[in-house]
Amino acid sequence: MTQRLRIRPPALAENELRRHANRNALPLTTNLIQFMKNTIFCIAAGLLLVGCNNQHQLSEASQTNFTTAMNAYLAARGDLCLAKNQWPIVVTREEAELGSRNALQMPVLERLGVVASVAATVEKDAGQGKSSTSGRSYQLTDAGMKFYLAREPRKQATGSAATAQHDLCAARLTLDKIVAWEAPTKPSQPDAGAETIVTYTYKVAAASWTDDAEARNVFPVVDRIVKGAGVLQLKEPFRLTEHGWEAKDL
DSSP: OOOOOOOOOHHHHHHHHHHHHHHHHHHHHHHHHHHHHHHHHHHHHHHHHHHHHHHHHHHSOOHHHHHHHHHHHHHHHOEEEOSOOSSSEEEEHHHHHHTOHHHHHHHHHHHTTSEEEEEEEEEEEOSSSEEEEEEEEEEEOHHHHTTEEEEOOOTTOOGGGGSOEEEEEEEEEEEEEEEEEOOOBOOSSTTOOOEEEEEEEEEEEEOGGGGSHHHHHHOHHHHHHHHTTTTSOEEEEEEEETTEEEETTO
């Protein structure tokens, strides 16, 4: 007696394998999508947590934060300037006799090569008609122009004040170290950030002409600042902004 064997066609076996694979594909895809959603959620939550931590760290009254803020302030406002914005500067005979500030300072700067002068006649309105007087007109030399610097306008400035203003500068300050700060206080305005006053010492890079003894004498503030490098303590008010601590004078 002959035994009959049923042999499954190869095509049928392949089709059944595909159906089996398709039945398993849906749960695999669903699981993968759910895994990706969970991963994205975890990443977003982690980034939010990191952002909150960073914001909290920036708002802390700390040596690190005030060092960063003071460096930013001095990078923009570290020039020690002389309030001599407009040139030429004319010193009349009357000013020279009275010993005005410019009458004392300009001849010293001329001797040091920072400015040069020529004789000038100045017209004055005396109230009863115009009159004239003699004097000296001082202008910056090429050497002096190196110290005539553009100063960055303040953030809140508007109109002409929002453009860079030039001034004759004698030195540049950089941070030595943060010495101390007052406990931050909250202003009365509800939307204003906390404020504090930071004490610091500084380093100074002074113009070569400030080494002159007579120049130090007629510019006493420059003399005090240059001599006080690393020792003299200066103070600067700061406020807390959404980006961290910032000098109020910026």
